Amino acid sequence: MKAERPEAVPLAGGTxxxxxxxxxxxxxxxxxxxxxxxxxxxxxxxxGHVFLGAGVTYAAIVNELPGFKPLVQASRSVGSPQIRHRxxxxxxxxxxxxxxxxxxxxxxxxxxxxxxSQARGERxxxxxxFLMGPKxxxxxxxxxxxxxxxxxxxxxxxxxxxxxxxxxxxxxxxLSLVIDEDHRRVNVALGSVGPxxxxxxxxxxxxxxxxxxxxxxxxPSTAVSEQVIDEFAELVASAARPLDDVRGTAAYRRHxxxxxxxxxxxxxxxxxxxxxxx
Amino acid sequence: MVVRTxxxxxxxxxxxxxxxxxxxxxxxxxxxFGSKNACEQGECxxxxxxxxxxxxxxxxxxxxxxxxxxxxxxxxxxxxxxxxPVQEAFVEAGAVQCGFCTPGFVVAxxxxxxxxxxxxxxxxxxxxxxxxxxxxxYAKILDAVNLAAARLLERx
Numbered sequence: 001m002k003a004e005r006p007e008a009v010p011l012a013g014g015t016x017x018x019x020x021x022x023x024x025x026x027x028x029x030x031x032x033x034x035x036x037x038x039x040x041x042x043x044x045x046x047x048g049h050v051f052l053g054a055g056v057t058y059a060a061i062v063n064e065l066p067g068f069k070p071l072v073q074a075s076r077s078v079g080s081p082q083i084r085h086r087x088x089x090x091x092x093x094x095x096x097x098x099x100x101x102x103x104x105x106x107x108x109x110x111x112x113x114x115x116x117s118q119a120r121g122e123r124x125x126x127x128x129x130f131l132m133g134p135k136x137x138x139x140x141x142x143x144x145x146x147x148x149x150x151x152x153x154x155x156x157x158x159x160x161x162x163x164x165x166x167x168x169x170x171x172x173x174x175l176s177l178v179i180d181e182d183h184r185r186v187n188v189a190l191g192s193v194g195p196x197x198x199x200x201x202x203x204x205x206x207x208x209x210x211x212x213x214x215x216x217x218x219x220p221s222t223a224v225s226e227q228v229i230d231e232f233a234e235l236v237a238s239a240a241r242p243l244d245d246v247r248g249t250a251a252y253r254r255h256x257x258x259x260x261x262x263x264x265x266x267x268x269x270x271x272x273x274x275x276x277x278x
Numbered sequence: 279m280v281v282r283t284x285x286x287x288x289x290x291x292x293x294x295x296x297x298x299x300x301x302x303x304x305x306x307x308x309x310x311f312g313s314k315n316a317c318e319q320g321e322c323x324x325x326x327x328x329x330x331x332x333x334x335x336x337x338x339x340x341x342x343x344x345x346x347x348x349x350x351x352x353x354x355x356x357x358x359x360x361x362x363p364v365q366e367a368f369v370e371a372g373a374v375q376c377g378f379c380t381p382g383f384v385v386a387x388x389x390x391x392x393x394x395x396x397x398x399x400x401x402x403x404x405x406x407x408x409x410x411x412x413x414x415x416y417a418k419i420l421d422a423v424n425l426a427a428a429r430l431l432e433r434x
Contacts, residue, residue, distance in 0.1 A: 014338040015320055021297050022318035022337060031296070033343050080408020083320055085332040167407030168321060
């Protein structure tokens with residue numbers, strides 16, 4: 001259908017598109033209802049990889065994927081029960097708002113986005129190649145988002161965000177931190193603090209190598225010094241590229257990243273001592 | 279386009295503008311005015327209904343997406359003219375002021391109590407986080423939830 005009508009707008013949970021329709025800001029020549037494509041609402045794990053269909057709702061993630069804590073935390077923080085019953089990961093990807101809560105998690109997982117068209121079949125690309133800018137993606141007009149795929153990462157992690165309420169909040173700053181025990185890496189991705197999702201690469205390298213030199217990778221009980229944590233939080237904050245807007249100032253957002261970075265690292269380090277993710 | 283949906287147990291169909299929401303279909307085509315139209319962006323919960331058993335904002339569902347599906351609205355809660363226990367609890371607890379948000383709250387509370395017969399205060403707050411009331415300050419609504427939960431437990 002998308003091949004025949006490339007101008008048709010795909011619709012899944014409607015939490016973005018229906019607002020545009022209701023407010024008369026969008027009058028698409030045609031709409032494709034993706035909720036009829038049952039395949040999109042599936043997820044599976046094979047060969048150490050995870051595939052998450054574009055049509056999987058946030059409620060389904062919370063109920064069905066408890067092993068993916070950062071993703072569950074992000075999903076649980078989306079909107080309200082009503083929104084989580086409809087909103088999908090594919091919607092976060094397609095809308096490509098830097099405030100999409102699932103996106104920092106997919107970035108911290110180093111996920112790739114799977115696209116499909118009738119003419120060229122399936123292709124996938126890293127999340128950072130797909131998310132080109134605010135509300136801008138690398139999708140072709142005849143393509144649909146099939147889902148996201150990533151190599152399963154062994155280790156603790158989290159998603160947290162700052163907003164004015166515990167629900168119904170568009171993040172002022174969001175952060176996902178994932179520890180990859182096998183590759184001895186710490187991945188940190190930021191949302192809502194730049195034109196797109198940002199990986200705090202200098203901070204990742206600093207903490208990963210500090211943990212290597214202190215022996216913390218081999219022995220999770222090894223303390224990570226306050227100074228190292230401060231440096232890490234500072235590097236995360238400086239990776240942000242925030243703007244002043246109605247939801248918060250750039251300075252507040254940067255500070256938020258600093259706080260979220262410290263907390264997420266502390267959670268993950270204490271979880272390493274008590275490996276509940278095993 | 280023609281949309282055909284099972285609403286409160288009865289198949290209904292009507293001609294709608296293809297860009298119409300399920301909420302518009304329910305109110306304007308089917309004359310079911312219980313679901314309220316307020317924010318039209320999923321923020322307020324006053325249009326809450328069940329779509330195939332899942333609590334959703336009907337303003338964010340395209341009417342065509344409900345074609346061949348099952349919708350339950352606040353009107354479907356009354357049983358032969360008798361108010362649902364959640365509705366009775368709202369009346370008795372004084373959880374209604376202007377009343378605009380009430381149908382959405384009633385649906386959200388009924389949904390919660392169907393899933394969790396004795397929810398913790400934190401669960402109630404999370405379950406109702408998508409419904410906004412600008413009159414009551416929520417205290418009486420929380421009272422109504424507790425009252426309804428107690429009544430429903432008594433029945434079973």
